Amino acid sequence: MKATSNVVTYLRNSIVASSNPKIDFSQGKYHPIKIKEIESSQVLEETYQDLFEEFWGDMSQDKKDKITEINVLICPKIVKLDIVESKRTEADLEALTGLFFIPATLDRLGRLAFNKEDSKYPWFPREFLEPMIEPLLSIGSIAEIDTFLSDNIAVLEKITTWPEYLAFIKFFYQFVTSSDFDSETIIRENNKILLTEDMYIFLDSTINSTFHIMDLYNELRKEGVSSALLDNFLELKEKPSVPLVENNIAQMQLHMGQMNGEYALSPSQREVINHMHQLDRGEILAVNGPPGTGKTTLLQSVVANMYVDKALKEEMPPIIVASSTNNQAVTNIIESFGNIEKVGIGVIEERWLTGINSFATYFNSKSRPATGKGYQCTDNQGRLFVKEMESDANLESSKGKFGKNFSKYFGKAYVSLEDSRRTILKRLRTINDSKNEFLRLIEEIKSIIGDSTHINEYIRNLDVQIESSDRVVMSARKRIEDWKSHYHKLPWIVKLLSPLGLFSSKIKNHLQQNIESGESRLLKPPLVMNEIEGTYSQLIYDEVCKIDELHKQKELIERLSKRWNEMLVSFKHLGIDLFGKTAVGIDLEALNQVLDSKVRYTEFWLAVHYYEARWLNGDQKCTENQKGKTFKGVLELYFNRLCMITPCLVMTFFMLPKQFKCYVAPNNYEYMYQFIDLLIVDEAGQVSPEIAAPSFALAKNALVVGDVHQIAPVWNLTKPLDTALAISSKVIDCKEGFEQLSRIGVNCSESSVMRVAAKACRYEKFGKGLFLSEHRRCYDEIISYCNDLVYDGNLKPLRGSSNNIETKLDLPPIGYKQISSSKSVRMGTSRQNKEEAKAIVEWIISQFDWIERAYPNEKLDNLVGIVTPFKAQAILIKRELKSRRFKKYEHITVGTVHTFQGAERKVIIFSSVYGSEDGCYFMDASPSMMNVAVSRAKDHFFVFGEMECMDFSSTSASGLLRSYLIGNEIY
Numbered sequence: 001m002k003a004t005s006n007v008v009t010y011l012r013n014s015i016v017a018s019s020n021p022k023i024d025f026s027q028g029k030y031h032p033i034k035i036k037e038i039e040s041s042q043v044l045e046e047t048y049q050d051l052f053e054e055f056w057g058d059m060s061q062d063k064k065d066k067i068t069e070i071n072v073l074i075c076p077k078i079v080k081l082d083i084v085e086s087k088r089t090e091a092d093l094e095a096l097t098g099l100f101f102i103p104a105t106l107d108r109l110g111r112l113a114f115n116k117e118d119s120k121y122p123w124f125p126r127e128f129l130e131p132m133i134e135p136l137l138s139i140g141s142i143a144e145i146d147t148f149l150s151d152n153i154a155v156l157e158k159i160t161t162w163p164e165y166l167a168f169i170k171f172f173y174q175f176v177t178s179s180d181f182d183s184e185t186i187i188r189e190n191n192k193i194l195l196t197e198d199m200y201i202f203l204d205s206t207i208n209s210t211f212h213i214m215d216l217y218n219e220l221r222k223e224g225v226s227s228a229l230l231d232n233f234l235e236l237k238e239k240p241s242v243p244l245v246e247n248n249i250a251q252m253q254l255h256m257g258q259m260n261g262e263y264a265l266s267p268s269q270r271e272v273i274n275h276m277h278q279l280d281r282g283e284i285l286a287v288n289g290p291p292g293t294g295k296t297t298l299l300q301s302v303v304a305n306m307y308v309d310k311a312l313k314e315e316m317p318p319i320i321v322a323s324s325t326n327n328q329a330v331t332n333i334i335e336s337f338g339n340i341e342k343v344g345i346g347v348i349e350e351r352w353l354t355g356i357n358s359f360a361t362y363f364n365s366k367s368r369p370a371t372g373k374g375y376q377c378t379d380n381q382g383r384l385f386v387k388e389m390e391s392d393a394n395l396e397s398s399k400g401k402f403g404k405n406f407s408k409y410f411g412k413a414y415v416s417l418e419d420s421r422r423t424i425l426k427r428l429r430t431i432n433d434s435k436n437e438f439l440r441l442i443e444e445i446k447s448i449i450g451d452s453t454h455i456n457e458y459i460r461n462l463d464v465q466i467e468s469s470d471r472v473v474m475s476a477r478k479r480i481e482d483w484k485s486h487y488h489k490l491p492w493i494v495k496l497l498s499p500l501g502l503f504s505s506k507i508k509n510h511l512q513q514n515i516e517s518g519e520s521r522l523l524k525p526p527l528v529m530n531e532i533e534g535t536y537s538q539l540i541y542d543e544v545c546k547i548d549e550l551h552k553q554k555e556l557i558e559r560l561s562k563r564w565n566e567m568l569v570s571f572k573h574l575g576i577d578l579f580g581k582t583a584v585g586i587d588l589e590a591l592n593q594v595l596d597s598k599v600r601y602t603e604f605w606l607a608v609h610y611y612e613a614r615w616l617n618g619d620q621k622c623t624e625n626q627k628g629k630t631f632k633g634v635l636e637l638y639f640n641r642l643c644m645i646t647p648c649l650v651m652t653f654f655m656l657p658k659q660f661k662c663y664v665a666p667n668n669y670e671y672m673y674q675f676i677d678l679l680i681v682d683e684a685g686q687v688s689p690e691i692a693a694p695s696f697a698l699a700k701n702a703l704v705v706g707d708v709h710q711i712a713p714v715w716n717l718t719k720p721l722d723t724a725l726a727i728s729s730k731v732i733d734c735k736e737g738f739e740q741l742s743r744i745g746v747n748c749s750e751s752s753v754m755r756v757a758a759k760a761c762r763y764e765k766f767g768k769g770l771f772l773s774e775h776r777r778c779y780d781e782i783i784s785y786c787n788d789l790v791y792d793g794n795l796k797p798l799r800g801s802s803n804n805i806e807t808k809l810d811l812p813p814i815g816y817k818q819i820s821s822s823k824s825v826r827m828g829t830s831r832q833n834k835e836e837a838k839a840i841v842e843w844i845i846s847q848f849d850w851i852e853r854a855y856p857n858e859k860l861d862n863l864v865g866i867v868t869p870f871k872a873q874a875i876l877i878k879r880e881l882k883s884r885r886f887k888k889y890e891h892i893t894v895g896t897v898h899t900f901q902g903a904e905r906k907v908i909i910f911s912s913v914y915g916s917e918d919g920c921y922f923m924d925a926s927p928s929m930m931n932v933a934v935s936r937a938k939d940h941f942f943v944f945g946e947m948e949c950m951d952f953s954s955t956s957a958s959g960l961l962r963s964y965l966i967g968n969e970i971y
Contacts, residue, residue, distance in 0.1 A: 010729035011690040012217035014748035018716030030202040041162040048110035071204035080194040114165040140176035146720035216657035227697035228282025241764040257308030259300035261343040261601035264593035266774040286761040286769030291935035292777025311607035317643040322680040329683040363651035421613035428606040611644035684754040688713035704757035709790040722749035808854035815968035823915040830872035860891035865905035908937035912945030920958040
């Protein structure tokens with residue numbers, strides 16, 4: 001565990017090191033502090049009393065008594081603003097602009113101390129550090145901070161006293177600013193920055209979204225905490241690959257639940273399900289999921305399969321948590337689990353409870369706003385959705401609905417919840433057993449007939465073979481008689497003396513006269529009557545044996561066919577018309593698709609109603625005294641019960657640790673390690689490893705789905721600082737060791753959870769991890785660009801070419817509109833192109849009604865999206881749309897690629913912004929950005945901009961795009 005422990009420390013410290021915001025403390029309460037108070041570590045009584053009072057707020061006295069120290073910030077360096085004629089002369093800065101912040105703890109006696117527990121560094125706000133696009137004020141550089149921390153981070157970790165900490169602070173300040181800490185000026189490159197003599201102390205409110213993550217990290221660093229999954233995730237070497245699992249009958253039997261009956265799984269999605277069955281405890285399955293390859297359907301199937309499996313065993317439902325870092329990713333999951341299309345098999349595909357509309361529950365930090373979107377929101381204390389579901393009124397109405405639907409589906413009177421539970425379970429097991437028996441029958445049939453298209457066709461082929469062999473036998477017998485008759489026409493003396501070898505030529509010539517066309521292949525010269533008769537006799541014997549064997553096969557297949565038909569009737573009696581009038585052969589993929597949409601889909605809904613019956617019957621229900629408590633036993637009851645009715649719990653990684661933290665005693669909490677059965681990480685290519693890592697300790701297994709060729713995480717550390725943290729945590733010995741961390745993805749400055757999970761996965765397909773291949777979103781002409789750009793041709797476009805489909809718009813699937821411009825306008829770190837924005841708005845205003853008519857059944861929000869690399873351009877286009885009083889502008893989404901992650905539109909317009917003299921740096925520097933932008937377009941992707949800004953080399957993102965656009969200009 002030592003290696004894992006070191007990596008845990010490294011990841012934890014990386015979060016601490018990345019927290020360096022600018023603090024606007026002028027809006028809150030702040031208190032003057034003198035340098036002598038800082039140097040003596042003793043704050044004036046009036047100040048520390050005020051700070052504690054502010055922190056306590058309206059706390060009870062009992063809670064106040066338990067707080068012995070609080071976190072504070074000291075700002076010793078504030079810019080002096082000279083006021084001349086009511087105008088600020090110091091770089092247009094706000095009053096109380098702090099340049100340096102010192103985190104500390106303050107105890108009840110006013111004593112300052114180094115916050116050893118959090119190891120929080122002093123920091124300079126990033127916006128005052130070079131490099132800067134439009135500098136307001138420069139006091140140092142990122143490079144200088146990196147150098148200092150790289151050389152001195154070990155010193156910080158050894159600090160135990162306030163004087164040591166103060167010495168570190170002063171040294172740090174002097175190194176970065178090249179100015180003495182006691183000076184009231186900063187002189188940097190001939191620029192003189194005046195500082196006030198004022199210093200302030202105030203409450204530290206920078207405890208950000210990583211608070212719960214940090215708390216779990218702190219617990220993980222304690223002795224005795226172990227997790228096979230976390231160890232696997234953080235292992236510092238790549239796991240050797242093993243052969244992929246074949247799709248066979250045994251795997252088909254293990255797959256027993258499908259949430260979506262409208263679409264069967266694709267071969268690569270099914271491959272994921274098959275490999276999920278092979279996971280040992282503590283293992284990770286990494287799945288690379290390019291755009292439009294059905295990640296949502298896959299996640300639904302994984303959840304449904306585990307849910308049905310547990311129901312069949314009469315066990316508690318699986319605890320499945322789906323997580324990511326941004327709300328868009330998690331809400332996409334929530335919405336997909338609430339939009340299950342019915343396929344028309346009756347009341348079974350409805351919820352038999354009231355007050356519930358999704359198979360997912362959202363644990364978010366601000367529950368009430370999310371409930372307004374229709375999400376089922378709660379927390380580990382059972383608020384909101386859970387409270388409403390557990391209300392007496394809802395329980396009563398749910399029982400009424402359940403009984404009514406039960407009677408309607410089973411065609412029998414509702415007796416009790418327990419009777420219903422047993423009836424549903426019996427039906428579920430009968431269907432699953434029938435499915436497995438049917439698959440065993442298919443395996444038996446397949447062993448005989450191979451991959452024949454259909455069993456009846458095989459029987460017909462047998463009949464044809466039998467008839468053919470019968471004709472051969474009849475013909476052979478007739479020819480024997482013909483040969484005998486011809487032979488008997490010879491004079492008796494010739495026949496009598498033939499055994500002595502006499503008259504052989506005469507006999508030969510006579511027999512040759514009787515040979516027929518085709519017999520020369522059977523009868524070889526010299527022709528002898530005994531041999532002719534023997535040859536035909538052997539032929540008759542062989543054919544008769546063949547006929548007997550064919551009859552035996554036919555009888556066996558007919559018996560199997562009878563069983564096949566009996567099973568189809570049996571399925572019909574269970575409410576499942578397996579094939580309808582469609583002739584289905586023994587092809588496993590075709591059979592799997594039928595089983596997905598008919599059998600496994602029905603199994604899922606039966607499992608839903610089985611757990612609904614248990615839930616209604618009070619299984620795992622907390623007592624009134626237990627409700628709202630977070631004892632471990634209570635939380636186990638709570639999650640088991642909640643997962644009966646919503647098998648997927650959705651939350652960000654920022655909230656996840658909090659939900660599985662249980663109360664032990666006053667000031668004593670522990671985490672529910674390895675309690676989650678499956679942790680699903682969605683959009684894992686956007687998640688930085690240090691954010692997700694500790695949550696792996698709370699789970700038994702993980703399914704990590706993402707795409708490293710889409711949007712990358714936002715990294716808050718530079719590589720030099722990341723290297724220094726890895727060295728100080730004893731993860732690596734020297735700077736050169738970071739190359740290994742870079743290669744396997746275990747780092748915090750250039751990696752993602754997707755990369756880390758891939759190296760920990762045992763399977764490999766087009767690189768480490770599995771790969772979803774089948775793409776159905778875009779026309780082939782559109783997705784082919786992405787396939788060439790980043791996927792090495794491994795995607796399988798399945799929607800088809802627009803040439804083979806009647807397109808809604810008489811426009812090419814991928815095209816451009818030339819907007820001539822020489823240069824874009826820089827807006828700080830962003831860019832704008834007004835001519836381009838106006839041209840886009842003009843085109844949309846003139847074409848939107850036409851587009852709307854082309855898609856009469858589509859929501860307006862799903863028609864057009866405008867993507868641009870630059871936020872400033874997005875703002876300009878929005879402003880232009882609004883200023884033109886275009887009534888439907890609110891239905892058009894405008895933004896950067898981050899706005900469209902996970903989304904799709906019929907038409908995507910890409911505003912490139914660059915002029916002919918600008919080049920195309922941003923597009924070429926990030927192929928993932930172009931991959932996301934292009935793959936949002938289902939039917940049409942149009943580039944509006946200056947074509948001459950694009951590269952001419954097809955190896956670059958813009959150059960490749962140019963090659964796709966040439967000849968496809970739109971007007």
